[in-house]
Amino acid sequence: MKEKVSFRLNGRAISVELDREMKLLELLREELNLTGTKCGCDNGVCGACTVILNGKAVKSCVTSSKKLEGADVLTIEGLSVSAVHPIQQALVDSGSVQCGFCTPGIVMELHALFTANPGAEDAEIMKVLDRHLCRCTGYEAILEGAKVARSLVSALLKR
Amino acid sequence: MDCLYVGKDFQRPDAILKAQGKSVFLDDIRLPGMLYAEILRPEYAHAKIISIDTSAAEACPGVVAVVTGASCSYIYGDNIADQIPMAVDKVRHIGEAVAAVIAESTHQAREAIKHIVVQYEPLPVQVDALDSMRPGAVLIHEKNGEYWHLPAIHPVPGTNIAGHYRLKKGDFEQALAEADFVIEEEFNYPLISCAAIETHGAIVWFQNDGTIECWSNSQCPFIIRDELAHAYQVPSAAVRVRVPEIGGSFGYKSDITIEHTVAWIASHAKGRPVKWVASRKADLESTLLGRGIRTRMKIAARKDGKFLGIQVRSYHSTGAYADTGVNVSHAAGHNATGPYVFDHCDLQSFTVYTNTPPVGACRGYGHPEGQFAVERLIDMLARKMGMDPFDLREMNYIGPGSVNALGEKMYVANGSVRNCAEKVRKALSASPKPAEDERFFYGRGFAANMKSPKGAPFQTKGCILKRNKDGSVTVTIGGLEVGQGLRTVVQQVAGEALQVPPHKVRVNFEVDTLNSPYEWQTIGSMFTTMGGRAIVRAANRVIAILKKNASYALRCDEDFIGYDGQWLFVLSDPDCRIAVNDVALGYMFPDGVTMGELAQATSDARLPRYSGFDENGQGGAGVSYTFGAQGCDLRIEKSTGKVTIDHFVSCFDVGKVINPRQIRGQVTGGVLMGIGASLYEKLEIGPDGKITNPHFGKYHLPTASEAPRLSTIEFVETPDVVGPYGARGVGEHPVLGAAPSILNAVYDAIGIEFTDIPVTPTRILAALKLKGNGK
Numbered sequence: 001m002k003e004k005v006s007f008r009l010n011g012r013a014i015s016v017e018l019d020r021e022m023k024l025l026e027l028l029r030e031e032l033n034l035t036g037t038k039c040g041c042d043n044g045v046c047g048a049c050t051v052i053l054n055g056k057a058v059k060s061c062v063t064s065s066k067k068l069e070g071a072d073v074l075t076i077e078g079l080s081v082s083a084v085h086p087i088q089q090a091l092v093d094s095g096s097v098q099c100g101f102c103t104p105g106i107v108m109e110l111h112a113l114f115t116a117n118p119g120a121e122d123a124e125i126m127k128v129l130d131r132h133l134c135r136c137t138g139y140e141a142i143l144e145g146a147k148v149a150r151s152l153v154s155a156l157l158k159r
Numbered sequence: 160m161d162c163l164y165v166g167k168d169f170q171r172p173d174a175i176l177k178a179q180g181k182s183v184f185l186d187d188i189r190l191p192g193m194l195y196a197e198i199l200r201p202e203y204a205h206a207k208i209i210s211i212d213t214s215a216a217e218a219c220p221g222v223v224a225v226v227t228g229a230s231c232s233y234i235y236g237d238n239i240a241d242q243i244p245m246a247v248d249k250v251r252h253i254g255e256a257v258a259a260v261i262a263e264s265t266h267q268a269r270e271a272i273k274h275i276v277v278q279y280e281p282l283p284v285q286v287d288a289l290d291s292m293r294p295g296a297v298l299i300h301e302k303n304g305e306y307w308h309l310p311a312i313h314p315v316p317g318t319n320i321a322g323h324y325r326l327k328k329g330d331f332e333q334a335l336a337e338a339d340f341v342i343e344e345e346f347n348y349p350l351i352s353c354a355a356i357e358t359h360g361a362i363v364w365f366q367n368d369g370t371i372e373c374w375s376n377s378q379c380p381f382i383i384r385d386e387l388a389h390a391y392q393v394p395s396a397a398v399r400v401r402v403p404e405i406g407g408s409f410g411y412k413s414d415i416t417i418e419h420t421v422a423w424i425a426s427h428a429k430g431r432p433v434k435w436v437a438s439r440k441a442d443l444e445s446t447l448l449g450r451g452i453r454t455r456m457k458i459a460a461r462k463d464g465k466f467l468g469i470q471v472r473s474y475h476s477t478g479a480y481a482d483t484g485v486n487v488s489h490a491a492g493h494n495a496t497g498p499y500v501f502d503h504c505d506l507q508s509f510t511v512y513t514n515t516p517p518v519g520a521c522r523g524y525g526h527p528e529g530q531f532a533v534e535r536l537i538d539m540l541a542r543k544m545g546m547d548p549f550d551l552r553e554m555n556y557i558g559p560g561s562v563n564a565l566g567e568k569m570y571v572a573n574g575s576v577r578n579c580a581e582k583v584r585k586a587l588s589a590s591p592k593p594a595e596d597e598r599f600f601y602g603r604g605f606a607a608n609m610k611s612p613k614g615a616p617f618q619t620k621g622c623i624l625k626r627n628k629d630g631s632v633t634v635t636i637g638g639l640e641v642g643q644g645l646r647t648v649v650q651q652v653a654g655e656a657l658q659v660p661p662h663k664v665r666v667n668f669e670v671d672t673l674n675s676p677y678e679w680q681t682i683g684s685m686f687t688t689m690g691g692r693a694i695v696r697a698a699n700r701v702i703a704i705l706k707k708n709a710s711y712a713l714r715c716d717e718d719f720i721g722y723d724g725q726w727l728f729v730l731s732d733p734d735c736r737i738a739v740n741d742v743a744l745g746y747m748f749p750d751g752v753t754m755g756e757l758a759q760a761t762s763d764a765r766l767p768r769y770s771g772f773d774e775n776g777q778g779g780a781g782v783s784y785t786f787g788a789q790g791c792d793l794r795i796e797k798s799t800g801k802v803t804i805d806h807f808v809s810c811f812d813v814g815k816v817i818n819p820r821q822i823r824g825q826v827t828g829g830v831l832m833g834i835g836a837s838l839y840e841k842l843e844i845g846p847d848g849k850i851t852n853p854h855f856g857k858y859h860l861p862t863a864s865e866a867p868r869l870s871t872i873e874f875v876e877t878p879d880v881v882g883p884y885g886a887r888g889v890g891e892h893p894v895l896g897a898a899p900s901i902l903n904a905v906y907d908a909i910g911i912e913f914t915d916i917p918v919t920p921t922r923i924l925a926a927l928k929l930k931g932n933g934k
Contacts, residue, residue: 038357101177
């Protein structure tokens with residue numbers, strides 16, 4: 001029995017037909033070919049699959065596609081249309097990108113955080129980054145990059 | 160040495176695409192007509208396969224083929240040919256491939272695999288080397304000893320010992336006779352996973368013209384090429400292995416791992432590409448694990464502090480196949496001395512088959528295991544002797560003129576462990592250790608370290624370098640970027656050698672055995688050393704070509720021509736010059752006649768005089784060492800037993816820092832991986848061989864808040880003679896000192912001698928309780 005689900009994806013209205021239960025990550029990667037969202041653990045721990053659902057950062061590998069009706073979904077592709085987003089630039093400049101597999105998820109997490117709270121405290125940044133696993137960097141550069149991203153985003157908002 | 164570009168920060172060329180999610184990793188590849196495989200794993204870690212019924216699975220929707228190993232007749236392995244692509248008549252570990260389904264979608268393959276029915280006859284299970292070595296243990300490989308193996312490997316037929324390595328230097332009995340103090344203890348570094356965030360995966364496509372296309376997120380495409388060619392009896396040139404972006408490795412994507420299994424599966428669907436990507440569970444259970452080494456160590460010392468001899472028996476639970484683990488055991492043997500001089504060494508390591516997933520490379524490759532032991536034992540010895548552990552080490556550091564366990568003489572150019580240790584001591588002692596308070600115990604610990612490379616007879620690294628006519632440079636390498644920053648190193652070293660800005664150097668992202676120069680494997684922290692040297696060699700060849708081309712224009716012999724990146728000029732009359740751009744394709748005379756050669760060159764570089772072992776287990780298996788030292792300040796919460804690393808200090812003699820930001824990132828990452836093993840990570844394997852924590856929910860990787868609150872990272876720069884501009888490798892080294900320095904600090908804090916890891920809060924609380932009871 002096919003089920004039609006309509007939602008907004010990266011600013012555009014979209015309808016998909018689901019013939020079975022499917023996590024949002026599988027829908028994005030396998031059905032919609034949006035491969036920027038990564039699968040690292042498939043049980044909601046590592047954060048590589050993080051996307052923004054109705055303004056909140058969620059782990060798409062444990063998010064049911066059936067819940068998407070009327071929702072607004074933003075993926076890394078939505079932030080990477082052309083120019084480099086300030087959060088991406090800050091992470092690049094700070095040396096946060098090594099293998100890069102965890103990076104898109106972290107970009108989305110920080111985007112959700114700074115959209116909701118542009119002046120997020122350091123402790124708040126640490127709290128959201130704790131939802132992500134990075135095996136390469138030891139996190140020092142990511143924390144530094146996140147703080148730079150916060151100031152870049154705040155500066156943009158003030159303009 | 161003054162450098163233009165080496166020693167400065169440059170942005171990684173792949174960073175923006177990665178941050179935008181636009182880089183192509185293995186699972187992002189989509190090919191026309193692609194099929195998907197799912198692999199069935201056994202119910203038992205050791206069992207005979209009685210029967211496999213695939214009929215129900217074959218009838219499932221979308222299924223193209225169901226594959227078993229019944230008809231598979233080939234075995235493989237680079238060191239010991241003991242591996243099989245899929246179980247034939249028995250399974251030896253819980254992650255072994257028993258059967259597979261190929262289907263039109265992953266979902267269909269996963270549904271169909273549930274319908275394969277296998278009957279097993281369970282066999283006794285041995286998950287620890289010591290259990291597998293005891294008399295009467297069940298043989299995991301009945302043919303142990305009969306498999307082809309490299310001459311340096313010594314299996315013991317009729318036992319589970321796949322390799323017995325013995326290093327003899329001097330006479331350990333003499334050391335015992337002369338010793339005033341002897342100390343002995345056993346240490347255990349358990350099985351862990353490299354746990355890159357990207358799991359293993361491969362695509363294999365048997366094409367109808369007889370060629371084989373393969374994509375894999377592997378560090379050894381050329382080994383895969385040659386292995387597949389050999390197994391499927393086609394020329395190496397008919398196999399093309401391509402490597403897209405790799406989402407981290409830390410070792411377990413080196414050596415051939417899953418590719419033979421995927422190829423065996425794909426050979427049942429010829430004409431169409433077949434993809435398999437590991438789930439996290441499959442990645443933890445069926446690829447390669449790391450460590451798994453028990454080290455029994457004895458040190459003999461004179462009362463003035465001089466170390467006399469060391470004896471090591473290292474027991475490696477190498478897993479069900481030893482091809483990828485046997486050299487780890489070797490490295491654990493001859494590197495267990497740490498950076499110290501022992502005139503008398505009796506080092507033995509046993510590579511032992513166990514019913515656990517096979518062990519392979521894991522950041523440090525045998526070194527963290529043996530040096531965990533030696534650095535803990537030296538602290539214990541110092542207490543026994545009433546000496547300061549730092550001073551005791553300082554009396555025994557290896558240095559210029561001394562000879563290591565392998566029999567290699569050390570020179571100034573090998574670097575200085577002493578200088579690294581001094582920097583770490585200074586950084587730690589800059590602030591006093593806090594006194595115990597109501598909430599916390601505080602401890603400080605130290606460990607020195609040493610890492611040799613891992614090589615092989617054909618361990619060379621190739622380079623193709625082109626100086627284009629617009630001033631840009633193209634470098635093609637066979638080295639794999641796994642996150643370590645190799646591409647930036649290529650840009651900076653090529654830029655330095657050719658005197659062009661690094662951003663003008665384009666380096667290939669995809670490595671492809673058809674188009675890239677040969678590289679054995681990108682392992683052992685050796686790319687900067689050997690790959691960098693290859694780039695310098697190629698650049699020098701290109702400059703020689705440019706000078707020859709310029710000689711036509713300047714009407715001057717080549718050896719009187721200078722080069723500065725932009726111009727070629729007569730040394731005695733620099734105003735007489737021609738632009739490099741104008742001779743990059745040869746030199747065209749005013750009448751249009753052109754002479755000369757293209758400004759492009761190939762090269763390769765290997766470690767000089769790298770060798771195997773002689774009858775005493777010695778030889779030139781080290782050549783290039785990086786020495787270092789690490790230490791930490793930590794606190795232990797009394798109520799929870801939780802350890803927090805307040806300050807972690809690292810210093811390595813890297814010869815020359817190529818990129819300060821990148822090298823810091825390597826060290827912070829490596830240190831945290833070492834902290835993970837020390838405090839959190841262990842693959843829990845039951846007596847039945849089943850892994851009870853095969854996912855990140857229970858196998859805990861350290862998170863941002865568990866990283867050291869402060870990291871001090873320093874470098875000593877004693878130039879090396881092999882690496883470019885004096886540089887030597889550092890990728891694995893930051894892991895080495897974490898476990899011993901943390902456990903030394905835990906002793907310092909609470910007076911409890913832990914000899915195995917991870918030291919979890921539960922263990923700390925239990926030990927404190929025992930101690931409190933006066934036991």
